[in-house]
Amino acid sequence: MKQDISKLLQKKKKNIIEDWMNMQLADAGLREDLMSNDELREQSAELIDALLKAITEQNLDDFNSASFNTVYEILSGISISRARQGFSPRETGVFVFSLKDAILQTLIIELKNDQETLIEALVAMNKLLDNLGIVTFETFIKGREEVILRQTDEITEISTPVIRVWDGILALPIIGTLDSARTQVVMENLLQNVVDTGSTITILDISGVPTVDSLVAQHIIKTVAATRLMGAECIISGIRPEIAQTVVHLGIDLSNIVTKATLASALKYAFALLKLDVKRIQKEK
């Protein structure tokens, strides 16, 4: 008589989870630093519960069936949280694939007298769990991508600090290349600060920009133009000799822009515009 695989698995749930836990705990890649054993047991139990509840004799070979949705959800949740916690793909993979080992082992023991059903069950369970593995990796990568996206946002945030160097003078050092997305962030940041502080002079320091090609120059010219439209002046400082060379060789016209070699000379120029005078104090004796 053919046995009902789903019922068999239900009955052997305790065995499966024990086997699974043992395998996970025995694995060299176990990350006790990231997750306690109790937590791991809880996660494992939750997944097995959902999985065994979802499996019926009918849907065993149809893993797109809607009854597996809860399993996928739980698995996705686990996978994404692992990606965020810093688990490696291997460590996350082991979680699912050791479950496969545990289930197959149980089936082999339980069905050793019924070869035909065993083979059928093995094939079906293999397929199902491989699919779970794929879902795990998909969501794991998605989780990682989210981390990367968040970091990208953070980098853009921190890479455009606007410094108030004097009353009415703002400085913005640019480190790294200027592409159009970055230019927009720089412009927005700079202009918003101009409005907020009522500063009439801004200094854009490009000593940290590795190369200035015609595209980067375009972006710089745009930033200057936008600042002027607002009614403030924009000085470009940090023109290194290499930059001066490429600018001239490429035939880029910067003649409408005030450029200075160093931030110091830009500041001096800004002081002159604001009719400020910096003096060394003469001590009288």
Place this chain on the structure above:
Amino acid sequence: MRIVLNKDSMNIEKEQDVVPFRNRVKEYAVKIGMSVVNQTKLITAASELARNMLKYAGGGITKIEVISEGRNSGIRLIFEDKGPGISDIALAMKDGFSTGKSLGIGLPGAKRLVNEFEIKSSVGEGTTVSIIKWKNG
């Protein structure tokens, strides 16, 4: 894959229609959480194209669509007119070129403000311009 989430349409027949149209575009841009700068770029482009339509074709129909592609969402605007059409699109897209007495930055300027720009025109039948501004981009 691009999915159209929402469709709206407005007629532009007189210059008084331009400002309400801009406001409508702005509503949708705000709804999908577009940044102020991108909103401003989109609305300015919309204004340029709506004016162009009025000036050269005496008006037309605009469609406003909220679209999404993967994680990104955006606004697509379509401007359809039954005007005289443009005989040389490449020339019309050139900065500073104008057959009317405008500055001649309407079409090329609008193109620079958005992420995607498509223009189709046949002489005697009309012109269709379609633009997309992504929320992040």
Place this chain on the structure above:
Amino acid sequence: MDRIPILRMGNFLLVTIQIDLYDRLAINLETDLVNMVNKTQAKGVLIDISALSIVDSFMGRILGNIGNMARIMDAETVVVGMQPAVAITLVELGLELKGVHTALNVVKGMELLRNKIKDLDTGEEEEEEIATNEDSTE
């Protein structure tokens, strides 16, 4: 509402644009301002566009026209309070506001106008006061 109010302050004319203008209104403003410059012999025109959420090429042209027309009538024009997003968009659009000066806000715009007129009239330089901002950024 089919007219934008123009205020007279001494030698200057002051216009605050509070709503997005449709074309007729903008063209009216251009005509009204030029007439007012003539009538009042104003030396400066200050246009506050801080409430404008967009400036397209049409509006840009009107502003430029006002500046150029005022100039040949011997008055300087300053546009103040442009929003950052508007400035960025104008640059991308390829529009320069030729013929007008720009300033951050009304106070700085007034200062700019006074200096321009002083330079033209007397040529003598007075010690200029630096506007200090006490409010902090954060």
